[in-house]
Amino acid sequence: MTLADAEREEVLGELLEALGATKVLWKTADLLPYTKDTYRIRLEDEYRYMPDIAVLPESTEDVQKVVRVAASRKIPLIPKGGGSNRTGMLVPIHGGIVVDTIRMNRILAVSKPDLSVTVQPGITLKDLEDQLAEHGLWLTQEQGSQKMATVGGSLSTSGFSRRHQKYGTIADRVMSLEVVLADGSVLRTGPKVLYTSTGYRLHQLFVAAEGTLGIITEAALRVEPLPEARSAVLAFYDDFWAANEAALRIMASGVTFSAGEAYEAHGATAWGAPEGKHGLFYVALDGTKGEVEAEEEFIKRVVSESGGVLASRENAMSFVSKYTEQWCGARALTGFEDVLTTQVPMERMREFYDTLWNKIAPRYGIAPLPGEKYSLDVGRYRMAGGRYSLPKGERAWENYQKALREIARLATSMGGSVQSCHGVGIEHRDNMDLEFSEVALETMWKIKRVLDPDNIMNPGKKLPERK
Template sequence: MKIDIEKLKKIVGEKNLSDNLADLYVYGADASVHQALPTVIVKPKTIEDVQKIVRYANQNKIPVIARGAGSGTSGHTVPIDGGIILDMKRMNHIIEINPEDMLVRVEPGVVDDDLNRALKPLGLFYPPAPASSRIATIGGEIAANASGVRSVKYGATRDYVMAMKVVLANGKLVNLGSNTRVHSSGYQLERLIVGSEGTLGIVVEATMGIRPIPKYRCLAVANFDKLEDAGNAISDIISSGAEPSMLELMDKIGIIAVNKAMDLNLPEVAAIIMFEADGNVKKAVDFEIEKMKKICEKHNGTGIEMSYDLAERTRLFSGRKKLFASLSRYKEGIICTDLADDMGVPNSKIAVTAKKIHEIAERNNVIMAVYGHCGSGVIHTKIMLDPKKKSQWKDAEKVIEELYDYVHSIGGVTSAEHGIGLSKAPPWKKARSDILPVMRSIKKALDPNNILNPHKLHDAPDDWVGATNLRYKVG
């Protein structure tokens, strides 16, 4: 691919561009199983920088892939066709904190935790926070419609997007949305950009809603001897009208993994549920916690511990917080791959899906933990396998096909909060074949030269294993 490096250097400055192999190799990967090489990495600082780069790329039909922290789990930013990686981390200004209008205006490279650090002294917070909030950028969170542990009460990124500035594929800058809480003024284009994974435009500024930090938070943990009981307790909590601010599940595989990795000494029961309530009136928080506790007990939940104390809450939650990486420690020779990682299922289907996941895994010689923000229907799994064996990748392919067929059959979705990227595209395309032509039309209208993160989502290859190099050395 021919790219005029000198031209790009003039835009961002020499030290903000790299085409050396050390950088290309690293920027060609994320937290997924995929790996490919970009042609060049550029780090814009201003909206004008982004416009100039995109305009040049469009004229020359060069792929442009915007990248935040590179914490995506499905290969969203892996440059399958090479091209320009736009590292947005230099655009990291929190431009405005506006407590009167309860909004913030940020550049896309602002890190979620940094935003919350800036908001905390004002008694405010930005709620969607995914587990990766320590590094995840707001731009990346918009691209994936990220959500997190508190989304069961506070919603996902899409619920906080008010307005944004977007650079289109032709380099033009458009203002989408408004600074009002609601608007009914034509297409909600700002919502269209949410979850578009960098395929429709480059977000260069975002206005996001914020909330006051509640005065009280109480976290409780309950143990279950049957995974099914835990799943049913979660479904009941939600359908009872209780208002958890967090409702998390962790199965025995997860518990064993965090015990091994972090020496937590958690009881190795079939499942643990963590539930939290928050609010400004302590009695109301007590009421919610008590209500959830009773439902857990009804479903044979035991050993229920609870605390308002921050240090204690942090201790109780520490295992869940670091579960993802800990899974690699579950068993010698087995590692954790980011596959089939975030399906969403209807509230009534938590228990049956959890059971089904274990059943499918066992039948196909892999291990799968079941955990996640189950209160909002998000079931996180990971496929744990021996990456060196070719047969294990065949097993993984079978698991993915079977599992997603099941999830879709019960009214679930392929991805609840991580996005489709490359590795989830085949089952998603299979399930949503009806809407693919609509999506392709939208893409064509906004990006006729197909330069923005090409061959992802609806245009991703049908074979996820062969879509790129795998990050593992197989065989």
């Protein structure tokens, strides 16, 4: 909390009057869940950052009322979706008012002929998919966190869908947004069309903005007809690099698939892998029956030509469905590990991993989790990742910050990006200078100052502080 008691009382009074008692939370016990997200904050700092108040708006008008109260007193606002982000975007480091969109969870319109859906921001990706399925449609956005992540959160983090190879990510599906700006005005970014050459692409400005430019209150998104058929191919290899080689052949072939990943295999015998196979890749397919059958046959041929061992179709399908069954809420309570979603050029991937695991990790007491040293997204974004336990001991936090900076330096010196899909939050904020030039960062700050001159929208996140 940052407000003095008297001011907090006044703000509370104004919010209660504007919204009514059922939409405002102010008791400490009610505010505790708003102290963190799934980012592993420094242990000593747990519960150190407490918001002053949280609100539960149900409409755009409610959000406007809250923003006006906050703007008149320059109080920070933190928009919240499902709380599943991994980089501390919701940690209220400057106190303020959390705008929890959990009740703004309705579908407002569906158009089958236009293949579009208009939603409030607080609907989870899973609920949206379930409801769209009743219309024979889907958003196609398969995030591992889809039971918890909301449309507003996914847009604001530029969420990564593993089906991006065929359908793109949520950034590619935005037609139009409604956003409450820092002065309480409502911005409609443009018509609900996917393609236009008029105006600046204002809607894309709010993608990946991490709540620092405004509060998204409505989103019109492009959807697709549900596919007639789905399938999957899962194959086992001697090690990750062999699986990766086969995956690269598939990518180079031009065959259509919607999702794919290569991993270091861990416990793969549960999916039918013979002993001694330490690498795997899967490819998920969907489309018309004929398409899927032809693609499956093609991919199986590549597997057999590249020395892979095929899993049964049942095991492959079950392996693929595991991805979206994760419940990420528990990570907010545990989280003694972290994950990289780095992008580096393909030809430097081995060098990246060698330096990461053999030089940087041991220096700072980071250890890869068993079987999670390597992973590669087999799609157009080619994200390379790894999961590891955090350093322990007295200087654990300082060491981790140093390690993150070295990893960022490594990835960016190769022309890559340190975090493809988990955003910046507070975790990577101070390493953005490695990825962006001073001119690029200052341009971002100029945009921020125009839209949010008093820096009340999720301050202290995403952009490194200016001196």
